[in-house]
Amino acid sequence: MDAALRTEELTKDYAIGFWRKRPYRALDRLTISVPAGEVFGFLGPNGAGKTTTLKLLMQLVFPTGGRAEILGRPAGDLGVKRRIGYLPEHPYFYDYLTAEELLRYFGSLFGFSSADARQRASRLLDEVGIGGERRMQLRKFSKGMLQRVGIAQALLNEPELVIFDEPMSGLDPLGRRDVRSLILRLRDRGCTVFFSSHVLSDAEALCNEVAILARGRLVATGRLADMLAFRARGWEMVIAGATDAFVASVAPRCRRAVRIGDGRYLLELPLEPPPERLLAEVTASGAHLVALNPIRETLEDFFVEQVASVSDADVGRAVVR
Amino acid sequence: MKATAAIAVNVFRESVRDKVLYNLVLFAILMIGASYAIGQLTAGQDVKIIKDLGLAATSLFGLFIAVFIGIGLVSKEVERRSVYSLLAKPVERWQLVVGKYAGLVLTLVVNIGVMAVALYLVLAYLRWGVGPQIEKAWDAPALDPALLKAIYLIFVELALVTAIAVLFSTFTTPILAAAFTFGLTIVGQYSTDLRNFQDVLDSSVAQGVARGMYWLLPNLGQFDVKSQVVHGQPIAARYLAGASGYAALYIAFLLVVSSVVFSRRDFK
Numbered sequence: 001m002d003a004a005l006r007t008e009e010l011t012k013d014y015a016i017g018f019w020r021k022r023p024y025r026a027l028d029r030l031t032i033s034v035p036a037g038e039v040f041g042f043l044g045p046n047g048a049g050k051t052t053t054l055k056l057l058m059q060l061v062f063p064t065g066g067r068a069e070i071l072g073r074p075a076g077d078l079g080v081k082r083r084i085g086y087l088p089e090h091p092y093f094y095d096y097l098t099a100e101e102l103l104r105y106f107g108s109l110f111g112f113s114s115a116d117a118r119q120r121a122s123r124l125l126d127e128v129g130i131g132g133e134r135r136m137q138l139r140k141f142s143k144g145m146l147q148r149v150g151i152a153q154a155l156l157n158e159p160e161l162v163i164f165d166e167p168m169s170g171l172d173p174l175g176r177r178d179v180r181s182l183i184l185r186l187r188d189r190g191c192t193v194f195f196s197s198h199v200l201s202d203a204e205a206l207c208n209e210v211a212i213l214a215r216g217r218l219v220a221t222g223r224l225a226d227m228l229a230f231r232a233r234g235w236e237m238v239i240a241g242a243t244d245a246f247v248a249s250v251a252p253r254c255r256r257a258v259r260i261g262d263g264r265y266l267l268e269l270p271l272e273p274p275p276e277r278l279l280a281e282v283t284a285s286g287a288h289l290v291a292l293n294p295i296r297e298t299l300e301d302f303f304v305e306q307v308a309s310v311s312d313a314d315v316g317r318a319v320v321r
Numbered sequence: 322m323k324a325t326a327a328i329a330v331n332v333f334r335e336s337v338r339d340k341v342l343y344n345l346v347l348f349a350i351l352m353i354g355a356s357y358a359i360g361q362l363t364a365g366q367d368v369k370i371i372k373d374l375g376l377a378a379t380s381l382f383g384l385f386i387a388v389f390i391g392i393g394l395v396s397k398e399v400e401r402r403s404v405y406s407l408l409a410k411p412v413e414r415w416q417l418v419v420g421k422y423a424g425l426v427l428t429l430v431v432n433i434g435v436m437a438v439a440l441y442l443v444l445a446y447l448r449w450g451v452g453p454q455i456e457k458a459w460d461a462p463a464l465d466p467a468l469l470k471a472i473y474l475i476f477v478e479l480a481l482v483t484a485i486a487v488l489f490s491t492f493t494t495p496i497l498a499a500a501f502t503f504g505l506t507i508v509g510q511y512s513t514d515l516r517n518f519q520d521v522l523d524s525s526v527a528q529g530v531a532r533g534m535y536w537l538l539p540n541l542g543q544f545d546v547k548s549q550v551v552h553g554q555p556i557a558a559r560y561l562a563g564a565s566g567y568a569a570l571y572i573a574f575l576l577v578v579s580s581v582v583f584s585r586r587d588f589k
Contacts, residue, residue: 014589058409061587078411086409092401094331096338108327109410153406 002072004161004192005034005057009066012052026052028216029066034194034209036160039187041203041224042196044213045307050196051089053213054165058086071161082110085154089165089196091146095139099130099149102138103156110157117156124152129178143170151179155186162186164195168202180205200300214307231297235269237278242287250278263287268295324412325420332424333431336390346432349382350439357443368447368459369551372468375440376547380475383433384506387479390428391486392498394421395579399588415580422487422576426480433479437472461553470561471550477568478544482506484575485539491583509541539571 010030015021027049034040044050055061057068059076068075071083093102100121107117125134128148138146147170154162167183168176183193183206197203203210203224211221220227234255241263251257256268269275275292282289336342356374360367395418398404407417441464448456448463461467485505489498512535519531543564546556 014587055405055588058405060405060408061589062585078413081409081411084409086406088402088405088409090402091406092403093406094335094403096335097331105327105331106406106410109324109407109412111323111411150406154409 002036003033003069004036004071005032005040005163005194006069007032007053007057007066008068010053010056010063010068011065012049012056012061013064026216027056030213030218031066032211032218032221034192036192037187037190038208039183039193039206040195041207041210042194042213043198043200043203043210043303044196045198047215048198048213048307049216050198050213051165052216054086054088054163054196057163082157083160085157085159085162087147087150087154087162087164087167090143090169091150093138093146093149093153096137098137099125099134099141099152102149103153106153106156120156121152124155125149127155127182128152129175144172144175147171148175148178151182159191161192161194164193166197167195168197168199176202200298200303204298212303212306214309219306219309220302227302231302232271232294233297234271234295235275236291236293236295237267237269237275237282238264238290238292239267239282239287240264240290242282242285246282246285246287250281253278264290324410325416325423328407328412328417328420329424329427332394332421333427336425336428339390341389342386342428342432345382345385346435349378349436352378352382353436353439353443357447360447368444368463371440371443371447372465372551373547375436375443376468376471376475376551379433379436379440379472380478380545380547382436383429383475383479384482386432387425387429387483388486388499388502388506390425391483392490392495392502394425394487395490395583396493396495396498399586402588404588414584418487418491418580418583419576422484422579425483425487429476429479429483433472433476437469440468440472459553461551465550465553467550467553467556470556471546473561474544474546474564477565478541481539481541481544481568481572481575484572484579488575488579488582491579492586505539506541509539510545511542512538512540513542540567543567 007030010027011025012027013023013025016024030049030053042050042053052061056063057070057075070077070080073080094105097105100118103121103124104114104117107120108114112120122134125131128151130145130148130152133141133145138149141149147167151164151167154164164183167179171179180202183195186193193206195202195206207224209221209223210227212219238260242265243263247257247259247265247267250267254267254269256266258266258268260266267278269278279289279292353371353375356371356378357367359374360370363370398407398417398421404417408414444463456462482502486498486502489501493501515531515535515538519528519535522528522531546560549556
């Protein structure tokens with residue numbers, strides 16, 4: 001599958017300090033590839049370098065090294081900007097404009113006719129759930145409403161690729177649900193969605209692939225399904241019609257045995273040996289199987305593990321000497 | 322071009338919705354109106370006083386508008402991060418600089434126009450109240466069209482000052498940009514003195530520095546023809562063309578430098 005977005009050894013150093021400036025590496029040789037038509041999560045804790053990466057892609061900052069390509073063209077190319085949408089983190093817009101005026105203004109930057117821009121603005125504001133407030137000045141908007149306007153302005157040109165920086169930020173649970181379904185709708189239309197987040201449940205709910213960044217470095221990337229499936233750490237078996245004596249006899253082989261209700265038990269088994277043998281014993285005892293599921297490592301566990309793996313020594317190297 | 326025009330129109334819209342601008346224009350109009358009362362205190366000099374004060378108010382308040390709005394034009398975009406969404410659209414950075422500049426110049430045209438109308442209204446009222454004998458004694462008629470030449474040069478000067486403000490706005494904070502712009506505007510009023518200064522210096526190095534400064538700094542003194550116009554002295558069309566050409570070149574130079582500086586900036 002073609003990549004909608006690709007970075008190669010992308011690096012950014014900032015100068016820090018007041019009198020004696022010294023370089024600080026905010027992003028260290030990032031190489032990722034985002035397949036076209038998929039939802040790609042760019043994850044990492046605060047300060048990991050996610051926003052720096054997105055700014056590099058939008059050429060709001062310039063790389064110290066490496067390169068970035070969007071839709072087959074160098075990042076920052078004017079032709080590419082016509083085909084992509086971008087939502088910055090904590091977006092701020094001209095507060096003297098109304099939501100409708102802002103979208104029409106941005107529409108004029110794409111060269112849309114006044115009627116076309118008005119029609120697009122109206123449709124998108126409906127889509128993100130801005131109703132009667134569209135004729136209100138943006139200074140009166142809440143953070144969540146601004147976020148919705150930010151998403152609408154990123155979709156004005158029906159982009160092939162959208163880059164969202166923390167799209168769920170500032171949204172209430174209802175708003176988060178709306179944005180999640182919007183992202184999935186975009187994917188269904190064939191739009192590639194590249195979004196940064198530190199909220200892992202968003203990635204689990206939306207992404208096919210993720211990249212995890214910690215302290216400016218890529219610590220993991222790949223298909224979420226692969227990352228999680230290969231890291232099954234045991235089995236969860238629910239049985240019914242079992243006697244207390246039977247459960248007591250198998251308990252030493254379980255990590256945990258919990259009585260759920262009358263004759264129903266939850267048995268947590270280690271990954272090895274495989275659960276088939278115990279299953280045969282369950283059946284032989286007269287009990288029956290209700291459910292058997294692998295216990296997977298959650299993205300959260302994986303994330304914490306990966307982020308923790310970037311040691312303090314690595315952080316030392318992140319500061320360019 | 323379309324994007325640049327759209328940015329300019331948006332700056333104009335921002336100015337129109339800015340209460341500070343209305344206050345400045347209102348204050349300027351009040352000052353022009355007050356010049357009528359001050360003129361009444363003098364014997365036979367009322368028309369000169371009104372023209373003098375009216376042109377001075379137009380120039381001063383125009384300067385406030387140019388500097389106070391100009392210094393925030395680009396830096397506010399960066400500080401508030403609205404530039405992020407803007408530059409994600411198919412807009413080059415130089416288009417943002419030029420569009421912002423053009424928008425403020427458009428604002429200045431409208432505001433100076435309003436102040437000019439206010440000045441002519443006060444002068445028309447004065448003329449209405451005096452007889453033809455008194456009018457003949459004036460250096461220049463009350464509704465002298467030559468006033469427009471002075472107003473035009475005020476506008477040209479302010480267009481240049483705006484370009485200076487935009488330049489500083491591309492790389493520093495509004496407060497520093499205001500200080501630098503006012504400083505350069507004041508020095509620019511006296512840049513002709515730098516040329517004379519080199520004649521009285523012995524050191525060739527100092528002469529070179531004075532000469533360099535003269536050529537580098539904007540010569541804003543040439544745009545001030547208020548006194549000549551008030552006293553009915555003619556202003557040649559060639560002079561206007563020369564001053565306009567100088568301003569156009571200087572503005573173009575400043576906008577190119579601003580665009581280059583802004584194009585290289587990282588928005589951290």
